[in-house]
Amino acid sequence: MKIRNYTFQEFADRVKEFHGYEAPGIIVGGFMVDLAYGHLPEGWLLDALSETPKCLPDAIQLLTPCTVGNGWLTVVNVGRFALTLYNKENGEGVRVFIDAAKLEAWSELKTWFFKLKPKKEQDRDLLAAQIKEAGNRICGMQTVKVADRFIKKRARGLLGVCPRCREGYPIADGPSCLACSGKENLFQ
């Protein structure tokens, strides 16, 4: 069993190093990324969309060239455990999601996914075994075209110095930066 170019154990080790622990959601996410890749044409310049901030972004960052910091991964929290890998030029891509109906065959996976029991009452060993055995068989897949806002990247535009904090900021945000103008309260 491979997850992209890794063996299962190699990927689990990378997850532990990057994410802090072998979170079930990233292992499942690894199978999802792997499935999506298998249905993409070679040579596409990829961008990625994660529909949850939980776990899935880290699977994408570990297994694709897309990271939050390089701008090729966008996270929009609609609370669905789903990802899309798409052609950054035209938005066509493959979306992979957890198919709730398919979870019926995997009792502990279903319990974990829908949080049917508190985490400490879940059977971690059984969950790990079912994740590995199920692989991508709990996933659904569809071809999609992402919305324009994910294709046309906005340039940051001109930068200036905020007259209040004296730091660089995008002038298009207004006469002072979003933090100083109170539009985003970051600190107490």
Add this chain to the structure above:
Amino acid sequence: MKIRNYTFQEFADRVKEFHGYEAPGIIVGGFMVDLAYGHLPEGWLLDALSETPKCLPDAIQLLTPCTVGNGWLTVVNVGRFALTLYNKENGEGVRVFIDAAKLEAWSELKTWFFKLKPKKEQDRDLLAAQIKEAGNRICGMQTVKVADRFIKKRARGLLGVCPRCREGYPIADGPSCLACSGKENLFQ
């Protein structure tokens, strides 16, 4: 010169592997994370806040335990090149930012940071040399306490199956998921 536990070259190599190329913003970000760490008490359980989605989140993800997927890194785009590492229990922390006034001593760094010339007209070698020589001397630092919303994590709450897409979603989002209800348009 060390950036956390890495030599400069080791860090540059990790940046290239993770981010795709040795982006100036991540190298600068590495110095920023390193500076912040040096002023934190030992043993704090850390969370991180990045005030820009550009580059800085990747420096944080490479040099701290905080990633987007494990929930310990939050990105709020106020367009300032600044990060905060903070105690996840009480929100106290250290904020490191680029001090615009200090950039005056570094011509090519200033040109890059404020985008005073198109990228292809910038002197990449001079920029790399100035980044390495300046290190954290272009940074400012302040102690802060982050806003409550970054301390109290919201639980996702109960999950259900969306009657439209048949995928799992947080019931608190409404009778159907945010994508199906049209609150977030992800696809064409």
